[in-house]
Amino acid sequence: MVAFYAIILLILATIVANTIYPYFPIIPKAFYQIFMGALLSLVPMYHHFILEPEMFMLIIIAPLMFYDGQNANAHELRRNVGSIVSMAVVLAVLTVIGMGYLSHAILAGIPLALAFALAAIVTPTDAVAVSSITSNMAVPERVMGMLERESLFNDASGLVAFNLALAAFTTGQFSVGAGIKHFFVVFLGGLLIGLVLGIAAVMVRVYLVQSGKDSSSVVVPFDIMVPFLIYLAAEHFELSGILAVVAAGLVYSASTNQLRLSSTQLQLVSRSTWGIFTNILNGFVFVLLGVSLPTVWVNIQQDHNKSLTSFILLAVILYLVMLALRYLWIRLDWALIHSEKENRPHNALVGALSGVHGTITLAMAFSLPLTLHGAAFPFRNTMIFVAAIVIILSLLVPTLVLPFVLPKKTVTVDPETITQQRKALVAYASERLIQENPDTPASAQSVIEVLNSQATNARPDRKKTRDILKQATQVEVETVQKLADDGVIPNSFANRYVRVLVIKSQMSRNNPFVNLSLWFRFVWHRVKFMLSRKWRRKKRIALQQQRLQEMPHTPQQEQLQQQRIQQETRQLQRHPHRDPRVQARQRENFLKIEQDIYTNIINFLTQISTVDNQAEVNSVRNYYNARHRRFEENKSADFQNELFIQAFQYEYTYIRQQRTAGAIPVELADELYQQVSMDQMLYTQEIAGTD
Template identity: 45%
Template sequence: MQTVFLVLLLVAAVVVANAVYARFNQVPVAFLQIGAGLILSLIPLYQDFELEPEIFLFVIISILMFNDGQNTNVRKLSHQFGTTLSLAVVLAIVTIFIVGILTHQLIPEFSLALALALGAIITPTDAVAVSSITTKVAIPDEVMTTLENESLFNDASGIVAFNLAIAAIVTGQFSVWHGITNFLYVFVGGIIVGLVLGYVIVAIRIMLINMRVDTPSVIVPYTLLTPFVVYFLAESLGVSGILAVVATGLIHGVQSDRLRLTTSRLQIVMSTTWSIVASILNGIVFVLLGVSLPSVIKHLQQRDTGSVAVLIGLGVLLYLVMTLVRFFWTRFDLARIRAWDTHEKTRNAFVMGLSGVHGTITLAMAFSLPLTLNGSAFPYRNDIIFVAAVVILTSLLVPTILLPLTLPKQTVKVTEEELASAKAEMVTHAIQLMQARHGNNVGTGKVIEILSGQRTLDGRPKRSELSQLFDATFDVEQQTINQMVDRDEITPQAADKYMRLASQTRLQNQQTFFKRFKLFFRFAMVKWSLTKKARARRKAFRQYHARHGQERSELMSRHREMWQQMRAIEQQPYDAVLAYLSKTITAENQQAIGIVRRAYDERHRRLSGERDLQDVQNELLIEAFQLEYNFIQNQLANKTYSAELGNQLYEQISTDQLVYLQSVNTD
C-alpha cells in the first residue's frame, strides 16, 4: 500500500508541474518537474527512496521507446538513414569511448568499465527535451528531423553499450573482440526480433479489427501491453529488448498510417492515451531525479567534502567535450545535413552540437545501475547518478540561453486570439442559419447548445451580464403575457400565476452560490426545527384527507389543470424569448446567451413534457457542421482567413463530429 501511495504522489507531482508549465512556460518543464521532486524529498516517506533498477528498463524505458518508434516518420527515417546511422551508432560509440577514457584518466578510481558505463549513460540524446526548450525559436526542419531520428536509435546504442559495460564490471573481464561481436549480436538481433514480433502483433491487431473486435477497451490495452511482451521475449533470447521495442514501434507506426481513416475513432483514443502515458512517464523520471538528488548529495558529502565540486566539474567538462565532438562530427560531414552554403552548414553543426540535450533515457539508465555488486554496495553508484544529473541540467541550461541568440524566433502562424475569434464567428454563423431554417424548438436548442461548446472558453461570463440577460428575457415574457391578456387568450389570474413561475426562473439563475446555500441552509433548519406538535398536526391533516378522499382528488385535479394551463400559456413566451436571444446574439455574448437559453429550454421541457428526439437532433447537428464547413470555405475563397487558420478550423470540426458521433453510438 505504501508503494502505491508513493507512486501516486509521483504522478501528482508530474501533474502539478505540467499545470504550472501550462501557465508559465518560460522555464522548461523538466526543471519544474525536478523542483517538484525536490519538494517531495522533504516528505519522510521519500527519505532514501530507492526504486528497483529493473523497473526503469522494463516499465519506463520500454514504453517510452515504443512510443517514440510508433511516432517516427518512416519515410523521413529512410531518407536520412545514413545520417541517422552515423549519429546514432558510430558517433554514439565514439563518444562513449572518448568519455570513458577521459573519465578514467581524470579519476583513476573509476575503472575503465565503470567509466565506459558512465559514457553510455550520458551519450543518448532526447528530442523531446530539445522540443521543450526550443518552443520559442525556429530550429531548421532538417535539423529537427535529424535529432528525432538520432535520439530514437542512439538511446538503444547507449543502452546496449551500458549493458555490456555493466556485464564487464560484474564479471571483471572484457574482450574488445568479444565486446564488438556481442554488440552486433545484441543490436542487430534486437532489431530482427522486434520486426518479427511487430509484424505478428500487428497482424493479430488487424485480424481483431476485421472481426469487428476493434473497440478501444480491447485494442488500447492490447497495444499498451505490446512493449512489455516484446521487451521480455527479446531479453529472454539474449538480444536488446529496447531495440526490439523500437522496431516493433516502427511497424506499429506504419500500420497506424494505413488504418488512420478506417479506424479514426480508435486512432484518436490511441494517440491521446499514448500521449498521456508518455508525458507522465517522462515527468516521473525527472521528479525522481529531484527526489533522489538530496540523498545522493548527502552520501557524497559524507564520503568526501570535495566530491561534489569535483563531480560537478567532471559533468560540465564531459558535456563540453560531447558538444564539441557533435559539432565537428556534423561540420565535417561525417553525418550529412542538407545545407545551401558553408554558413548554413556551420550554423546547423552549431545547433546540432547544442541540441545534444540529455534527458529521460540518461536518467533512467543512471537509476538502473545495480544497487549491489557481489553482495556489497555498487561502487560509485551515487557518483555516476550525480554526474548524469549535472550533464542533464547543463545540457538543458546552455541551449536555453544560447539557441535564442543564434536562431530566429518561432513565428506563430495562427495566434490563439485569431483562432478563438474565428471559432466564434463560425459558430455564430451556423447558429443563426440553423435558427433561420428550423426556427426555435427543442431540437434546435440542443444543437445550439452543442455548437456553443466549440468556442474557446474564456471562463464563465460575468454575473452582471447574465443578470441583465435574465432581466431582459423576463421583460419579454411579461410583454408577451400582457399581449395575451389584451387579446383575451388568458385570464389575468392565469397570467399572474405564470409570471410567478417566470419570476422563479429569473431568481434561481441570478442567485449566487452563497445565496442558494443560504436558502438551502434556512430550509434545512426550518425543517429540523419542526416541533412534535407540528408533526402531529401534519399527521392529523393527512388522516383527514385520507378520510375525505374525494376532496383530495379534487385538489390534485385542480393542480393538474393548473400545470396544463401553464403548459398551454408557456409556448408563446418561450418562443418570444428565443426570438429575442437570436436577435441579440453576437460573438462576444454567445456564451452568456447559451447559458440563458439552456435555462429556458430546461423549463420548457419540464412544462411541455417533451423529450429530445435523438434522430432529429443528429440530422440537425450534421447539417450544422456542414454549414460550418461552408462558412470556412467561403472565408478562404474570400481570403479573409489564411490557409493555416482554415486548416485548424477544419480539424476542429472533424474532431467534434467524430467525438459527437462516438458519444451517440455509445449511448
C-alpha cells in the same frame, strides 16, 4: 499500500508540475518536475528512496521507446539511414570511448570499465526534452529531423555500450573483439526480434479489426501491453530490449495503412491514451530525479573519500567536450544532413546545443546495480550525481543560449483569429438552423447548444450573464402578461407565475444570505397562506352550522346548507395542490405559456448574440433549453441527426463564402475546415456507437 501511495504522489507531483508549466513556459517543464520531485523527497516515505533498476527500464523506458518508434516516419528513416548510422552509432560509440578515458583520467580511483559505463550513461540525447525547450523557436527542419532520428537509436547504442561496460566490470574480463561481436549480436538481435514480434502484434491487431473485436476496451490495452511483452522477450534472450521495442514501434509506423482499417473513434482513443500515458511517464523520470537527488547528495557527503567539487567539475567537462564533439561532427558535415555550406556553422551550433540529455540518461543511471557480491555497488551515487548534473546543464544551457541563436517561431494562423472565426461560423450555422426550422425550435436549439460548446472553452463573464438573464426575465414577464391580457391564461395564474419568477430573479442576483432570507420569507408566506385558509374554512363551517341551528329553514334550505358544509369539509380534508384536477389545470396553463415564452426568449437571445458575447448568451440559452426539455416531447433522434448534418453543411458554407470573398486567408480556411471535419467525424462516430 506504501507502494500505492508512493505512485499516487508521483502522479500528483507530475500533474502539479504540468499544471504550473503553462503559466511560466519560459522555464522548461523538466525543471518544474525536478523541483516537485525535490519537494516530494521531504515526505518520509521518500527518504532514502531507491528505484528498482529493472522495473524502471521495463515500466518507463520500454513504452516510451515504443511510442517514439510508433510515431517515427518510416519513409524519412529509410532516406536518412546514413545520418542515423553516423549520429546514433559512430558518434555515440566514439563519444563513449572518448568520455570513458577522460572520466578515468579526471576522477582518480574509478575503474576504467565504470568510466566507460558513465560515458555511456551521458551519451544518449532526448528529442522530447529538446522540443519542450524549443517549442517557441524556429529550429531548422534538417537539424530537428536529425535530432529526432538520432535520439531514437543512440539510446540503444548507449544502452548496449553501458551493458558491455557493466559486464566487463562485474566479471573482470573484456576483449575488444568479443565486445564488438557482442555489441552487434545484441544490437542486431534486438532489432530482429523486435521486427518479428512487431509484425506478429500487427497481425493480431488486424485480426481483431477484421473479426469485429476492435473495441477500444480490447485494442487499446493490447497496444499498451505490446512494448512490455516485447521488451521482456528480448531481455530473456539477452538481446537489446530497447531496440526490440523501437523496432516494433517502427513496424507499427510502417503498417499505418493496415491499422487505419480500425474505426476513427478507436484511432482517436488510442492516440489520446498513448499521449497521456507517455506524457505522465516522461514527467515521472524528472520527478524521480528530483526525489533521488537529495538522497544521492547525502550519500556523497557522507563519503569523505570523495570530492564533491571534482564530481561537479567532471560533469561540466563531460558536457563541454560532448558539446564540442557534436559541433565539429555537424560542422564538418559528418552528420550527413547535407545542409548548405553557409548554414553549417549555424546548424552545427544549434545541433550541438540541442544535444539535451534526459529520460534515457537518467534511466541508465538508475539502472546501475544496487549491490555487487553482497556489498554496495561502488561509485553508484557518484555516477548518478554526475549524470544528473549533465542533464541539468544540458537543459539549462540551451534554455539560456538558444533564444539568442534561433528566431521565434512564426505562427501561420493566429489562435485568437481562429477562435473568433470559429465563433462566427457557429453563429452563422445557428442562425440558419433557426431560420430553416421554425416549427421545431427546441430540436434546433439542442443542436445549437452542442455546436456552441465546441466553438469555445471560454468561461462566460458573470456580470454580462446576469445582465442578459435579467433582460431575458423581463421578456418572460412581458410574454406572460400579454397572455393574461389576451385571456389565454387566468390572471391569478399569471400573477403567481410572475411573483415566483421575480423572486427567483432576485435570488440569483443577491448574495447567499439574502437568497436564504428571501427563500424563507417565500416559504413562510406559503405556510401562513395555507394555515389561514384552513382556519377560515373551519370558521365558515362553524358559522353555517350555527345559522342552520338558529335560523328557521325549510327542508330544501337545510339540504342545501348540508351540501355546502360537506363540500367545505371535503376541501378542508384534501390539500388543493394534491388534487389531480388542480394539478392538471396548472400544467395546462403552464404548457399554454411555455412555448410562447421559449420562442420569445430564443428570438431575443438570437437578436442580441454577437461574437463577443457568445459565451454569455450560450450560458443563458442553455438554461432555457434545459428547462424547456422537461416539458417538450422527445423528438426523433433521426430528425436531430438531420439537423446536425444541416449545421455542418452551413459551417462549410460559411468557410467557403469567407474564402471566396477574400475575408480569410487560405491557411485559416484550411484550419477551420479541419476543425469542422473533426467535429463531424466525432459526431458520426458517436451516432455509430449508439446504433
